[in-house]
Amino acid sequence: MPANLTPQYHRAEAAYRAAESPQEELDCLQLMLREIPKHKGTDKLQADLKAKIAKVKAEVQKQASKPSGKTAAKIPKQGAGRIVLLGPPNCGKSQLLAALTRAQPEIAPYPFTTQAPLPGMMAYEDCPFQLIDLPPVTEDFMDPATIGLIRGADLVFLLVDLASDNLIEDTQAVLDRFAASKTRLGRISMLDEDDIGVSYTQTLLVLNKIDDPAAAERLALLDEFLELPFERMQVSATQDRGLQELRKYVFDTLEVVRVYTKHPKEKEADRSKPFTIRKGETLFEVAQNVHRQMAEDLKSARVWGSAVHDGTLVKPDYQPVDGDVVELHTS
Numbered sequence: 001m002p003a004n005l006t007p008q009y010h011r012a013e014a015a016y017r018a019a020e021s022p023q024e025e026l027d028c029l030q031l032m033l034r035e036i037p038k039h040k041g042t043d044k045l046q047a048d049l050k051a052k053i054a055k056v057k058a059e060v061q062k063q064a065s066k067p068s069g070k071t072a073a074k075i076p077k078q079g080a081g082r083i084v085l086l087g088p089p090n091c092g093k094s095q096l097l098a099a100l101t102r103a104q105p106e107i108a109p110y111p112f113t114t115q116a117p118l119p120g121m122m123a124y125e126d127c128p129f130q131l132i133d134l135p136p137v138t139e140d141f142m143d144p145a146t147i148g149l150i151r152g153a154d155l156v157f158l159l160v161d162l163a164s165d166n167l168i169e170d171t172q173a174v175l176d177r178f179a180a181s182k183t184r185l186g187r188i189s190m191l192d193e194d195d196i197g198v199s200y201t202q203t204l205l206v207l208n209k210i211d212d213p214a215a216a217e218r219l220a221l222l223d224e225f226l227e228l229p230f231e232r233m234q235v236s237a238t239q240d241r242g243l244q245e246l247r248k249y250v251f252d253t254l255e256v257v258r259v260y261t262k263h264p265k266e267k268e269a270d271r272s273k274p275f276t277i278r279k280g281e282t283l284f285e286v287a288q289n290v291h292r293q294m295a296e297d298l299k300s301a302r303v304w305g306s307a308v309h310d311g312t313l314v315k316p317d318y319q320p321v322d323g324d325v326v327e328l329h330t331s
């Protein structure tokens, strides 16, 4: 029997995939259990959810009973998506953050200069994305915040240092960290169908330092020894090579749709800042970005854009396309 899961369920599931802490996971799982249609076709899924809830509850309690040490302050999400920079020491994570954003991380030719996750905003045209520079990952070290940040991210940049003769071991060490964890690096972001605890975050292999004279040779070696089943791009963070392509990749891959709002009393749309949603989302999500109350009150809208005639009257479930101008009506 088909499960016929509702949009509400899928939304809760998407939030669960990206939950950054056991408490968040628990909240999402409980919402999923509430939203799941209760019939024979979902019996197994309901049982799985209940088992998962019991397990995560135990995790939450274990955490609560620990003396609260230094739990890093949560970095609020900003922009049209979050990308985290993952890699071994010295591969150029901080340099890349500095090249793509206005953040000013410490950059140095020795390891462990970056001690805490550091965010910055990267723009593709008028669309902002949040980049987070992470402390390095090695065989012996991983910052405790890293797992949650990866799980909650829309995209991981896995950096490889094409100027390092240790690139194979260093990259292997990073991959090993995630191979058996419940947060994994994947070709796409998704939940594992057979084990609902396991969450994959879409990963792009960012081959950095292509300006190094031996970069191509090292890359050939890397491919010979490691299976890296991700899409990839080659860049030089210091020489600004491949960076515009990288920005565009993020925009395209996250399927961002920019919507500009227009006030009914005004002729022109406000072009200063787009509201951003994902392909497949609706005017309801646009209105949510404007104001929570706006979303509740949204009745209809007029749309100017490439997919409709100018000023077409649409319902809140209309799915905007990139560049649409919308006039939201609450009455």
Ligand SMILES: Nc1nc2c(ncn2[C@@H]2O[C@H](COP(=O)(O)OP(=O)(O)O)[C@@H](O)[C@H]2O)c(=O)[nH]1
Binding pocket: 087, 088, 089, 090, 091, 092, 093, 094, 095, 096, 106, 107, 108, 109, 110, 111, 112, 113, 114, 136, 163, 208, 209, 210, 211, 212, 235, 236, 237, 238, 239
């Ligand atoms: N040649 C070259 N060096 C780079 C590039 N990106 C970073 N570096 C250098 O690599 C070293 C480590 O960079 P950093 O960003 O601190 O690495 P992190 O530990 O991954 O944050 C610094 O000396 C950077 O200047 C690049 O594209 N080409």
Ligand SMILES: [Mg+2]
Binding pocket: 093, 094, 095, 106, 107, 113, 114
């Ligand atoms: Mg660094």
